[in-house]
Amino acid sequence: MRHYASSQVVEIRGKLFMIDCGEGTQMQLRRSKIRFTKIQAVFISHLHGDHCFGLIGMISTFGMLGRVATLHVYAPAELGEILQNQINFFCQGLEFKVEFHSVDTTKKAVVYEDRSLIVETIPLQHRVPTCGYLFREKEGSRHIDREMMNCYNIPISQINNIKEGADWTDQDGKIIPNEKLTKPADKARSYAYCSDTKYIPNLYKSLENVDMLYHESTYAKDNESRANLYYHSTAEQAAHVAKAAGVGKLLLGHFSARYEDESCLLDEAKSIFANSFLTNEGMVFDV
Amino acid sequence: MRHYASSQVVEIRGKLFMIDCGEGTQMQLRRSKIRFTKIQAVFISHLHGDHCFGLIGMISTFGMLGRVATLHVYAPAELGEILQNQINFFCQGLEFKVEFHSVDTTKKAVVYEDRSLIVETIPLQHRVPTCGYLFREKEGSRHIDREMMNCYNIPISQINNIKEGADWTDQDGKIIPNEKLTKPADKARSYAYCSDTKYIPNLYKSLENVDMLYHESTYAKDNESRANLYYHSTAEQAAHVAKAAGVGKLLLGHFSARYEDESCLLDEAKSIFANSFLTNEGMVFDV
Incomplete structure (x- = not known):
């Protein structure tokens, strides 16, 4: 499982899925070892630029690299038309289909399912319609x-x-x-991505026992009122969610640029939930 | 004068102008020492993604940084509507104006003029309507x-x-x-940007005696037929233009990814025009 500033790639049984796609994602992927042309689907949490401006560039590059497999995009409805207009103008003669799936961010629902995986939305609370995504492997064969x-x-x-x-x-x-x-079959693993969101005290109910939770932690607790104002969370709040949900591991991310050293965020989270980690550009986590 | 993969910043008497704005430009600028919020105008050569996908992200970031000064965008007409739609959706409440100026790529014309500078289009030949830009300082006071x-x-x-x-x-x-x-007043300097384009044998007439010329050189001469096919140039062709125009200095760029080591391109150019240089990410050139 790989994490970037505003894009993550989830690898499950050899299949690649992307969550969010901020500007510059394709450059980061080119530098990595990920065979990123294999990405089957992209799940967008919300329509702020730092979570979706990289999509048209990646699609355009897929085209130049000769992709033929359909790319599925799951996102709030308004992106559909914007993206299609961009594709029509910038990607003439694209040899693969981009299939857009509009996602209702207000309710928990299965948006993707295949033989080995289920992806569900997790309603979040941000300044625009936003949802997280929960990836659950299905039980495998013995x-x-x-x-x-x-x-x-x-x-x-x-x-x-x-x-x-x-x-x-x-x-x-x-x-x-x-x-x-x-x-026995391998344990079915689960990963939840929650960004961006204000603190939702009962969010844990959607996350019970997931193996790994990524929860945004834009601020330290001295900026809790600012977090509230801008619909972001503190590291402590992320840790409260992790603890209440009984997750295996908590990944923190989406740090405000004001923190040169994010260890204060990590310390605050660990004081609530010990198994917390900072994420940064290019990091890889196993579930 | 500062050069990036598919964006350049030209500094003239304390004013900043940008030419092209590929994806990731704002990230590169943040890493540099350039006070990039001061950029007054962006000149787009053509509407391929690697020359304009970074624009909406940079505008959006300008908004978050509290910019109030109007940003002028000069580009082929079709970008106007696409950009405005993106701004309407992604940049609500922007506190500065983005003023779009449609550019006719088919003829040489002054598109910008102030007390100390004139910017002219240079018609180029690429797969879509494309022009270069010629920056000429005006003669200063003694x-x-x-x-x-x-x-x-x-x-x-x-x-x-x-x-x-x-x-x-x-x-x-x-x-x-x-x-x-x-x-005597300082010598009035000039800089010409020509990318992307196939080789235009009489292009030199628009470039006579410019101090510095940036000319794309996607390929080495073994790929001259490919250059022709895709409307790109070889390093040798760029050098022929520089020589015929009698420019001061030639900057080569926009290299095909096939060249791990671009020194073959430099050698081929130098055999025609000695004062040739390779450009790369983050480089700074004085005129």
């Missing part, structure tokens, strides 16, 4: 235990059935339960 | 020679007249010619 398969002489043709949970009946009619032939 | 002023006892009230060229008549009625009281 892993075949090769030794046991050999031991019971089970033919390869049966592997898929057994992965899906079937038991095995041997030549003597004895039933070997699936648990003896397989090992 | 400099007062303090010693001679004292020697002839000339009152301070006369300084402006003498700067503007007046002679002085002393108490005995003797005329002291202006040349004795002043030193």
